[in-house]
Every structure is written in C-alpha cells, then in structure tokens.
Amino acid sequence: MKKFFKSCLLLFLIEFCSVTMISAAEQNNEKKNSGEPIFIDSRLMILAHPLFRAFDPKSKRFKGTSSESFQEDFDSQETFIQEIKDLEDELLKSPEKLKEKLKGVPFKDRISAEREFLLEKKQKESKLEYMKRRIYLSRQVPTKDGLTPHMSIYPQCRDIADAITKITNLLKAKYKTEVVIDVANILPFKEKPKTRQRELINNLVKDAYQKESKASPEEFSQWLKAANSYWAAKQGMNADIIPFGAKDVRLEAIKLMEEEGKGYKLWN
Secondary structure: OHHHHHHHHHHHHHHHHHHHHHHHHHHOOOOOOOOOOEEEOHHHHHHHOHHHHOEEOOOOEEOOOOOOOOHHHOOHHHHHHHHHHHHHHHHHOHHHHHHHHHOOOOHHHHHHHHHHHHHHHHHHHHHHHHHHHHHHHOOOOOOOOOOOOHHHHHHHHHHHHHHHHHHHHHHHHHHOOOOEEEHHHOOOOOOOOOOOHHHHHOOHHHHHOOOOOOOOHHHHHHHHHHHHOHHHHHOOOOOOOOOOOOEEOHHHHHHHHHHHHOOOOOOO
C-alpha cells in the first residue's frame, strides 16, 4: 500500500514538473543556442529531493511541513499551539536578548555575533510561520478537526517542481541547448523486448511499398510494431523511441538536486 501511494505521488509530481518545464522552455524559446539536446529523468530528481523522503503514504501528507496532519495524534495539537505561543513570546523578547548577547563581546566580533543572532531569529520566524499555517490548515476540513486538506501539499509539490526547473535551466545554460528531454515516461524498461528481425528483413518491407502489395493489413501491422522497437531492442531496451541523439545528464541532474536539497528545511 505504501508503495502504491508513493507511486501515485511520483506520477503526480512527474506530471506537475513536466508542465513546469514545458512552460520554462516556452519562455526561453527565442534564445538560439547550438548545443546538442540533453535528457534527464524527473523521477530520479524527485527521489533525490528531501521532500520525497518526508512523504507519508498513510496520511498522504509531507511530514515536517505545514501539510502534516494532527489526525493520527490529535492530542498533540494543543501542545503544538502552546509551542507557538512560547515561540512568539521568545521572538518578542529578541531585542533584549540581542543586547544581552552583545554584552562583553569585543567590538571587532560584534558584527559576527549580531549576524549569527539574526540568522537564528530568521529561522525561528520561518518555523513560527510554518507552525501557524499547519494549525490553520488543520482546521479547514469540516467534521475532521486535525486533518489538513488534500491541497495542503501543493506548496511542497511546487517546491519540488521549482527545484527541477532551476536545475533544468542550469543544465540548459551549461550545455548551451534549448532541448531538454524528460525520459520519465519511457525509462526504465520493464522487460527486454522480443525482436522480430525476420519480419524486418524479409520481402514484406519491399512488398509494403509496392503499389500492389501482397502484405495483408495484419502482417503490415506486425511489421510496423517490430520496426518501431527494432533499434531499442538491439540495445536490449524496451522503448517506443530510438534512445540516441541526446546527451545523458541524468546523474549530473541528481547530484545538483542533492545539493539543492541540502538547503531545504524540514521542521520536526
């Protein structure tokens, strides 16, 4: 069941990201670059994003985000609300805390100490915003207090799509190309295809192009099906396309996504 829900999420995100990448390509279609086409696999990039690992197939929400539900542990909602109040009080006292922190700090080190304090304050403000939004969303489903709506995961899906778009644009700029092919819908292959080389090399090919062909529609249909997968089959693949003509940057895209994910914050 967990694999099923993760598969559903993966399909949704692939579709979501495909639309985003098409839109980005359309915005840049006036640029003329001479680089060869490249191809990526958006599924692998999604798997490399920290949000995918935070997805809970049971609740269909992202843990550590505003979409996380309280339904499984409703009592924790009150504790969570109290934590919000405590964090608000802490942030209100920030000016006094900064003054206290800077006492006894040498003048040459004050800028560094103040920068560190402000960074921590910004992180706490971001956490407070996430906590308040989670409480707000947990009250938006009638008769099911604690449950966040299905659309509460949209911001997280949007974050993943934005990360893929950013990395795609980086790769486009690096390889000076306007053509980026997403092979998510055609790779990997389920099984090694069975080639019908006999049908491809016999007289059926010649007969098919003669005015009075002896090939029946059924025979010609079989030939077309075999011809369609001929080149891929020669490489031990199972695809409806010829897997040549573009540079494989899948591994590079995954590494870029891993680096991008390091800066993504998931709250406990």
